[in-house]
Amino acid sequence: MTVLLFVLFSRKASSSTSVLLPKTGFPLRISSVQRKERDLFIMKRASFDQLYKWQRTNLQNEDEFILHDGPPYANGKPHMGHALNKILKDILSRYKLLSGKLVHFVPGWDCHGLPIELKALETHDVLNSNSLEIRQRAKLFALDTIKCQKEAFSRWGVMADWDSGCYFTFTPSYVTSQLKIFCDLYDKGLVYRDYKPVYWSPSSRTALAESELEYNVNHFSSSIYLKITLQTPLPECIADSSKEAPVYLVVWTTTPWTIPANQAVCYNPDKKYCLVRCKSHKDSKYLVIALELYHSLEQLWSCHFTLIKEFDGDIFNGHYYSHPFRKNESMPLLPGNHVSVKKGTGFVHTAPAHGPDDFLVALQHKMPILNLVDEDGKYSADAGSDLCGNDVLDKGQDIVLKLLQNDVIFKENFTHSYPYDWRTKLPVILRASLQWFIDTDKLKTKSIEAMKDVSVVPENFEKPMLTQLATRPYWCISRQRSWGVPIPVFYRSLSHTKEAILHRDIVEKVCKITLEKGIDQWWRMSPEDLIGEELIKKLDLIPGQIFKGMDIMDIWFDSGVSWNSVLPQGKQADFYLEGIDQFGGWFQSSLLTSVASSGHAPYKNIFVHGFVLDHEGRKMSKSLGNVIDPHLILDGDGKKQPAVGIDALRWWVASHVSANGGNISVGIHSIQQASEDIQKMRSVLRFLLGNLNAVTCSQFKQFSPTTLGLTDQYMLHLLSEFAENALSAYQEMNFRKVTSLVSAFINTSVSAFYCSIVKHRLYCHSLTSEDRLSALFVLSEILDQITLIIAPILPHLTEEIEMHHPWRADNGGLFRNRKFADMKKSDFSDVVDRIHPSLSLRQSVNKAIGRLNTQEWNVEISAFDSRDLHLLQMLQSEKKTHDSALCDLLQVSMVTLLGKNDEDSIAKELDNSNVDDSFTKIEFQHFGQIQITLSKTKLALCSRCRRYTSSDGNLCCSCLKVCSL
Ligand SMILES: [Zn+2]
Known part of the structure; x- marks a missing residue:
């Protein structure tokens, strides 16, 4: 029907000039070549860059709507995930603006962290770089990335004060606010220091993150099957069958050097175990193993088993064994669902200082962590004189094996993949070191309670969020890196294991220095200068014996306290809007810090969206060659890929975002579809605009409809119904529904129905006839309401229409002049x-x-x-x-x-x-x-x-x- 209309539209009025054909300078199409220029022209002409500031000044008396921006990571080019997130936020902001609200939206960047530090170090001699050099390079890298991302976000039409209204997690004001919150939490007893196993590189004497490891597939290890004496009293069913002979558990380990740090043996209470009599050429003994592994172990060890008794794992509850090294020490047998019976023996040697599962067992049973390995990867004096000073991966392990030789049932050597330090190319170990933690246990209940006042959209995500919160084991907030916010702590001894000095007065002093000279001063100044003479005296510290902590904070803590720097004083955000991965990330870190600080959630509503995948539902990656660059959608590549413009990207986002938080596939086809949808709208809107031309303008403005015809009334009824449905879809944050309502209404009700039946009246009736003016009145209403409704999604198209509107062309744009509340409602339901x-x-x-x-x-x-x-x-x-x-x-x-x-x-x-x-x-x-x-x-x-x-x-x-x- 649209095609038919424009055959008429372009027809030359040959027989009579009195045919009133539509007339407008609004172009029917924007070619790929003109696209970028056109988008930029509209942005400039409609002053998109000033809109945010304009409304902050002119709508001061209106209710405020606060959308808090989750800061993207400042370490890469803008991608489709950014486009999805930022455009959704902008649709929401603009919807609220047109609903008459004063919008508060301050975009931010998460500027610290390891990936940025590593990128900054890529081309430099990393081993010889000091913290200040690293920080300087990382900052430059972050600034470059921010510039590039900012340009893109602003190009996408996102309404914000991009010049001076953004936040960055590395600015002095942000950092000082973060340090103060850290100090508050510490004073409330919510921050503590404890051991935790981390990847530790003895060769570079530092903790490493997963991303700094390289796996060597040819690493050589020894694995041992070790018998451990089960202490009396034995579980009853074993005692009955073993005839008072010693009974042993068997453990299997590929890291024999961790045996001295053994603190427990775990069993699986839900599995079957058995007592066997094991006969080899040397001797005969009673062993306990998992029943499922009976045959494989008999075969592996080349011995003969006699099955004495089967029983459930839970019989070990409350029993003890003798420590493999320190035989007179009784060690507990503990239940653990992580214990597998697919390999090993069904018993797991547990050294909490050297394994994450082991560490969790210790946390759960409130065991202190025994750490016998120093920063050089050597056994400490606590490991005993035989081991002290020996390298755990080398001579130390040989000594361990020698000392244990009588208890080793079976030993094998094998090559496997093992983590190495990416810089020194030497093996790393898991080693407990002292770290700073947020006491999540103390915060969980309060946080879950606080979530009762928060709406999660879509609703079905609320439960998983609460579950993730409830099962979070701990939050380690310290990192042994340079590019971040320092943990503002001093120590009375260089080993960092002695007394920590964390005092509000000192933190205040550090904040003062930071505001004046920047946070780099933490690395630049001596501890004495940072603290100052006055406080040294007041706190009874001894100059020369104070040491600075060199740990920085986890970036989740950086971004997790953004509410404090960004939200208006004492206010909650109306919305946090991010991807579903943030349930375990920013939504949670923000909740925990806000609850810790103020007792309530930092947000009233959470909206989540899925991830952007390729058209086959795969993750986009360079190696798969399936990455779609938003920049190409906007500007094309000058060859194969035509430029479809910003609104096509925005329409794609709105029409694909799933109301249930599902993932979104993107392909060239779906982008083209979005572009075609807009082209259809463009044709119809151009028809409406063309009829409301300057010739019509003066007559129309004096016209007030007294008696509209039935078809006109019906069209206004359809319009009201459409507007109401579209606004409630916005209200429900169902943007996809908005786009389908818009497309259906424009194509069916407006183009195929109303335009086709009014064109005779419009073209051929006399200029000022009542029925022609009635039709124009309806067209004008349709144009006004459609442009308002699509404006949050397609701001460029709507401003372009405003520019060509005969009596609104110079009024400063739609967003400064119109509101949803101005839409006339027609009650023609009968x-x-x-x-x-x-x-x-x-x-x-x-x-x-x-x-x-x-x-x-x-x-x-x-x-x-x-x-x-x-x-x-x-x-x-x-x-x-x-x-x-x-x-x-x-x-x-x-x-x-x-x-x-x-x-x-x-x-x-x-x-x-x-x-x-x-x-x-x-x-x-x-x-x-x-x-x-x-x-x-x-x-x-x-x-x-x-x-x-x-x-x-x-x-x-x-x-x-x-x-x-
Ligand atoms: Zn005729």
Whole structure:
């Protein structure tokens, strides 16, 4: 139908200049070549960059809507994930702005952290770089990335004060606010220091993150099966069967050097175990192993097992064994669901200082962590004189194996993949070191309670968020790196294991220095200078014996306290809007810090979206070659990929974001589809705009509709219904529904229905006729409401329309002048029943005529029920005419409307001179009975109105009348 409209649109008015064709400078298409220039022109002309500041100044008295931006990581080029997130936020902001709110949206960046530090170090001699050099390079790298991302976010039309209204986690004001919160939490007893196993590189004397490891597939290890004496009293069922002989558990380990640090043996309470008598060529002994491993171990060890007894794992509850090294020490047997019976023995040697599972067992059972390995990877004095000073991966391990030799049942050597330090290319170990923690246990209950006041959209994510919160084991917030916010702690001894000095006065002093000279001073100044003479005296510290902590904070703590720096004092954000991965990330870290600090959540609502995947549902990656760059969508590549512009990207986001938080696939096809959707809208909106041209302007502005026709009323009813549905879809954050409502309304109700039935009135009726102005009134309402409703998603298209609007072109743009509340609501709900028979007729006539041109046909309607007749007469008062709302609705040459009293005349009508031989007669049922007779007209095409209404091929009667005015 759109195509048909524009055939008429572009037609030259040859026979009469009085045909009022649409006229507008609004272009039908923007070519790929013009796209970028056009987008930039609109942004400039509509002052997108000033809009945020404008509303902060001009809407100060309105209710504030606070959307808090989760800071993206400043370490890469803008990608589709950013586009999805930032555009969704902007749609929400702009929706709220048009709802009359004062929007608070301060974009931010997460500037610290390991990936940035590593990128900054890529081209430098890392081993010889000091912290200050590393920090300087990392900062430059972050600044470059921020610049690039900022340009993209601003190009995507995101409304913010990009010049001076952003936040960065490395600025002095942000850092000092973070240090103060850290200090608050410490004073409240929510920060503590404890051991935790981390990857430790003895060769570079530092903890390493997973990303700093390289796996060597040819690493050589020894694994041992070690028997450990089960202490008496034995579990009853074992005691009964073992005839007082010693009974041993068997453990398997690939890191024999950790045996001295053994603190427990774990078993699986849900699995079956067995007591066997194991006979080898040397001796015979009672062993306990997992039943499932019976045969494989018998085979591996080349011995003979006799099964004595089977039992459940839970019989070990409350029992003890003798430590493999320190035989007189009783060690506990502990239940653990992490214990597998697929390999090993069903018992797991547990050294909490050297394994994450082991560490969790210790946490759960509140065991202190035994650490026997120093920073050089050597056994400490606590490991005993035999081991002290020996390298755990080398000579130390040999000594361990020698000391344990009588208890080793079986030993094998094997090569496997093992983590190495990426810099020194030497093996690393897992080693407990002292770290700083947030006491999540103390915060969990309060945080879960605080979530009761938070709405999660979609709802089904609320439970997983609470579960993640409840099961979070601990939050280690210290990192042994340089690019971050320092933990503001001093120590009274260099080993860092002695007393920590964390005092509010010192933190205040560090904050003061930071605000004056930057946080680099932490690395630059001596501890004495940082603390200052006065505080040294007050706190009874000894100059020369104070050492700075060199740990920095976890970046989740950096971003987790953003609410404190960014939100208006004492206010919660209305929305946090991020990807689903943030349930375990930013949503949680923000909640924990806010609850710790103020007792409530930092947000009232959480909205989550999925991830962007490629068109086959795979993660996008360089190696797969499936990355879609948002920049190419906007500007094209000058070759294969055409530029489709910002609004196509925005429409793609809105029309694909899933209301249930699911992932979103993107491919060239779906982007093109978005572009085509916009092109369809563009054509229809151009038609509306073209009719409201300058010629019409003066007459129209004086017009106020008194009696609108039935079809006009019906169209306004459809418009109201559409607007209401679209606004409630926005309210529900269901942007995808908004786009489908918009597309359906524009294509079906506006283009296929209303535009087709009003074009005769618009083009051919006299300029100021009431029915023409009524149609314009409706078109104007449609244009106004559609542009408002699509504006949050398609700000460029709507501002472009505003620029071409004959009486709004210079008013400063839609977002500064209009609001949803100004949309006129029409209450024409009763019109539906009244127009229904006529709409059904339209359908029937179209169906009967099929693909032929309806304009070449006359319709005779015989309504035998007076109610039907009455309803049809609302669209056509005359009995027979070429010019009526009913003719327009049915798009036919002539309509004859007959009632019951006209029954006799029906036969006569069929003989009418205008009737062709090939008439069709169809029956149509509605309420009572309506009969339709279709007959081909013998009239010719009128050269002005292009309808079959002329007797001689010149102007028809109606046109003659209009032209003579
Ligand atoms: Zn005509």
